[in-house]
Structure formats: C-alpha cells, structure tokens
Amino acid sequence: MITLTADAAKEVKRLIEQEQKPNVGLRIGIKGGGCSGMTYVLSIDDATPGQYDSVFEQEGVKVLVDAKSHLYLDGMTIGFKKALTGGGFEFNNPLAKHSCGCGTSFGV
Numbered sequence: 001m002i003t004l005t006a007d008a009a010k011e012v013k014r015l016i017e018q019e020q021k022p023n024v025g026l027r028i029g030i031k032g033g034g035c036s037g038m039t040y041v042l043s044i045d046d047a048t049p050g051q052y053d054s055v056f057e058q059e060g061v062k063v064l065v066d067a068k069s070h071l072y073l074d075g076m077t078i079g080f081k082k083a084l085t086g087g088g089f090e091f092n093n094p095l096a097k098h099s100c101g102c103g104t105s106f107g108v
Contacts (some may be wrong), residue, residue: 001056002028002063002073006090008080009059015044023047025055025062027071028078038072040091043047 003025004012014028023079025047030038045064052067065073076093093099 001075003077004061004063004064005077005079006060008078009061009087011080012061019044019097025064027064028073030072031079042078042086042089042090059107 010033012103016024016026023046024044027041027043027045029041029043032039033039047055047062047064049064052064054065054067054070056063072095073093076091079090079092081087
C-alpha cells in the first residue's frame, strides 16, 4: 500500500478541485528515466481503474496504481511540503536502493 500524508492529501484534493471533473483521483506510477533509472509520476486522472490497477483510498483521495509500478512503490509514503524553494511532493520509498538529489528519481 502507498500512504499519503495529511498534507499531501490536502494538496491532491486542491488539485482535484481545479480539474472540475467528476470521478477523478491520484494516479501514481513510475517511468524509466531520471538520474537514478526510474522517475515517480503523479497525475490527476480518471478514477475508473484499469484491468491491472490497484485502487485504494487515503485521506479521502482515491489512489490508483498500475501493477508494474506497485511492485516498486509498495510501502512508499508521499508527503507534501510548502516552501519558496524545494517545496512540492516528497517520496519516501523503502524499496529504493538509491535516489538522486532532487528526490524524484530512484533505483532498485
């Protein structure tokens, strides 16, 4: 399972409200790239799950994760920090063996 902190959930809810669409949630995934091999991907997306999606709710936010990404993200916590510089979503992934300085790329 992936955990959203209260601050992260609050920011996701704010982003969802901006979409002004029914039935949207947070899609979490990975893609190849970045300094360390894989990059985290977050998007506000249709909350209808695909065939291989895991779906759960955290702090009132519907979260969707495809099966491949879930293998690399299980147990991760996503936080959010407001700051003039360096703010944004933060990823704490216990499965990552190393990550880059910016915190959005990791390797296993």
